[in-house]
Amino acid sequence: MLAGYGFVAPNFALLGLFVFVPLAGAVVISLQRTNGFGGGVFAGLDNYARLFADPLFWRSAGNTVLFTAIITPLSMGLGLLVALLLDSVLPARALFRSAIIVPMAVSGVATALAGRLIFDENSGVLDLALRGLGLPSVSWQSNGVASFASVVAVTVWWRVGFNMIVYLAGLQGIGVALKEAALLDGATAGQRLRFITVPLLGPTSFFLLIVNVIFSFSLFDIVFVMTGGGPADATSVLVTYAYDQGFVSRDQGYAAAIGVVLLLATLVFTAVQWRGNRGRDVTE
Amino acid sequence: MSGVGIRRRGAAPRIGLAVRVVLAVLVSAVTLFPIYWMFAVAFSSRSELLGGTLRLWPTAPTWANFAGVFERFPVTTWVGNSVAIALTTSVITVTVNLLAGYAFAHLRFRGSTLLFLLALMTTTLPLQVIMVALFRLVTGLGLYGSYWAVILPTAGSAIGIFLARQFILGIPRDLIEAARLDGASNLRVFWRIVLPLSRPLLAVLFFLSVLNSWNDFAWPLIALKENRLFTLPIGLLYLQSQNGPDYGGTMAFALINVIPMVVVFLAAQRWFVQGFARSGLR
Numbered sequence A: 001m002l003a004g005y006g007f008v009a010p011n012f013a014l015l016g017l018f019v020f021v022p023l024a025g026a027v028v029i030s031l032q033r034t035n036g037f038g039g040g041v042f043a044g045l046d047n048y049a050r051l052f053a054d055p056l057f058w059r060s061a062g063n064t065v066l067f068t069a070i071i072t073p074l075s076m077g078l079g080l081l082v083a084l085l086l087d088s089v090l091p092a093r094a095l096f097r098s099a100i101i102v103p104m105a106v107s108g109v110a111t112a113l114a115g116r117l118i119f120d121e122n123s124g125v126l127d128l129a130l131r132g133l134g135l136p137s138v139s140w141q142s143n144g145v146a147s148f149a150s151v152v153a154v155t156v157w158w159r160v161g162f163n164m165i166v167y168l169a170g171l172q173g174i175g176v177a178l179k180e181a182a183l184l185d186g187a188t189a190g191q192r193l194r195f196i197t198v199p200l201l202g203p204t205s206f207f208l209l210i211v212n213v214i215f216s217f218s219l220f221d222i223v224f225v226m227t228g229g230g231p232a233d234a235t236s237v238l239v240t241y242a243y244d245q246g247f248v249s250r251d252q253g254y255a256a257a258i259g260v261v262l263l264l265a266t267l268v269f270t271a272v273q274w275r276g277n278r279g280r281d282v283t284e
Numbered sequence B: 001m002s003g004v005g006i007r008r009r010g011a012a013p014r015i016g017l018a019v020r021v022v023l024a025v026l027v028s029a030v031t032l033f034p035i036y037w038m039f040a041v042a043f044s045s046r047s048e049l050l051g052g053t054l055r056l057w058p059t060a061p062t063w064a065n066f067a068g069v070f071e072r073f074p075v076t077t078w079v080g081n082s083v084a085i086a087l088t089t090s091v092i093t094v095t096v097n098l099l100a101g102y103a104f105a106h107l108r109f110r111g112s113t114l115l116f117l118l119a120l121m122t123t124t125l126p127l128q129v130i131m132v133a134l135f136r137l138v139t140g141l142g143l144y145g146s147y148w149a150v151i152l153p154t155a156g157s158a159i160g161i162f163l164a165r166q167f168i169l170g171i172p173r174d175l176i177e178a179a180r181l182d183g184a185s186n187l188r189v190f191w192r193i194v195l196p197l198s199r200p201l202l203a204v205l206f207f208l209s210v211l212n213s214w215n216d217f218a219w220p221l222i223a224l225k226e227n228r229l230f231t232l233p234i235g236l237l238y239l240q241s242q243n244g245p246d247y248g249g250t251m252a253f254a255l256i257n258v259i260p261m262v263v264v265f266l267a268a269q270r271w272f273v274q275g276f277a278r279s280g281l282r
Helices: A002-029 A046-053 A055-087 A093-105 A108-119 A125-132 A144-173 A176-184 A189-200 A202-217 A221-226 A238-248 A252-283 B002-042 B064-072 B075-106 B112-124 B127-140 B148-155 B159-169 B173-181 B186-197 B199-215 B218-223 B232-243 B247-267 B269-278
Strands: none
Touching: A002 A252, A002 B075, A002 B112, A002 B127, A002 B148, A002 B186, A046 A252, A055 A093, A055 A144, A055 A202, A055 A238, A055 B002, A093 A144, A093 B002, A093 B247, A093 B269, A108 A125, A108 A144, A108 A221, A108 B002, A108 B232, A108 B247, A144 A189, A144 A202, A144 A221, A144 B002, A176 A189, A189 A202, A202 A252, A221 A238, A238 A252, A238 B127, A238 B218, A252 B112, A252 B127, B002 B247, B064 B075, B064 B247, B075 B112, B075 B148, B075 B159, B075 B186, B075 B199, B075 B232, B075 B247, B112 B159, B127 B148, B127 B218, B148 B218, B159 B199, B173 B186, B199 B247, B199 B269, B218 B232, B232 B247, B247 B269
16 A cells, blocks of 8 residues: 555655646735745735736637637648558558658757748748749738748647557557458448548547647747747737746736636646546446 | 449559559658758858748758857757756656556555546646746755756656556556565565566657657746756757847757757657557557
8 A cells, every 4th residue: 555655756756846836836826916036915816807807818818729729620630631541551651651750859949940931921932932933922920810820830730740640550450350341341431431430530539639639728839939929919829928927027926827727728628538538448 | 333333443442542642742741841941941051041032952052050050059068958958857757657657557555546637637737837836946946057947847747657557557467466476575576577578668758758858948948047058949049049030050950959859759760659659548
């Protein structure tokens, strides 16, 4: 009985000190007015009241939801399509797979800078190509919608490999026998996909849904480096807004309050994930 | 009717194969182009980059951007920092994850479900929830201004616990029970049975941890304020802010950040793929 505690102790000592203590601290700080130098002043729920009246908070929250709602299905859908492609009979499969997972090893900062390089509205290769084809150039940095789209494109580029790999593992878990039986029964490719592959990938899709939602919800590197939340807050998200408040404006109580809102969202995701996992245990 | 069916079945795979190969080539090209473009820009001369005409490769490849970056920035120090932090963090993470994974797989103790749930929660927690409080804690503990400000807060990462538990559950229970009946302590069982059988797991955990640490950005951005302590991603951002529109130097340095992990990743992709496919899947 005691041995169990001994074995988990080192890991939980680190988690306790560097995650749970600051987590409690965050709640306390969110009730203060403080710039981080010297003590804070207790402010009750002032920071939370300010959140409700802060248009930039709502803008960032809206952008966060929008990013998540766009990036998640795009990454999963493309990941599934590429996985189906690589699961079929194809020469040099391993080579294609290697190419498609390369972005997984690239840091977020490098990804974002490569994105800036390519989407640069003055000298980027994309605009030179557009102009070369006689198409109008796009103001990727000064137009809010275009900027948002460029962040989505770069993030999806970064993420498809991961989704593909997980789907590929899921596909390889579906027995060949089942597919062949369906084939012999005269099922078309479309029918096999719809009635066998997709339903059997259910648990994989659920896992990816949770992972992608959490990932998109806390997407920091790409936004911070590529746009810094601009232009005119068009790509500002909750995590970059919290960082700006905490370490640029040094309104740390307010930053902590934004953090607590993020925490509540995270708890919902964890609960869903937990239920899903328990469900898997029952069916396994 | 059946004739049509046979013809379709005969023709479809061949057309299908050609289409699939074209698709695979297209997807790979779109995926690899940004990486290629980083190389192309890193090896282009300044005048060529500012020329404003579309060239898909440098006409006169040059190392000038690399030389300039090494001259103006402490690149070797930053590489050393990244290596030191990634290796130290990963050794700690793999050790504590493996111990915890063993406990969750084979030992019964009160509150284990609650602890497991708490660990799960930390894997989904955005850093921005705790960053202000964590920064104060790290400063208060006197870690600020050293590698430990980055290493200790990230070394407890719990994702590996789930991978470890999953893997260790696959070790036959009989093996462990038999050792226990022989009077072996839990520590001995862990050392003599679990650890030797866990080498593939150790490889997965270690690779994933090094990759995460090497590429980590959000926390080092807060925890490392001194130039001499920067890791590669932080150095990259700093260098970019100094270089402005000089993409040549920025991309040259970005490659120094990117290439080692891409090489390791591709060389060890079997393990990585396993790890990614299973991580969190339990």
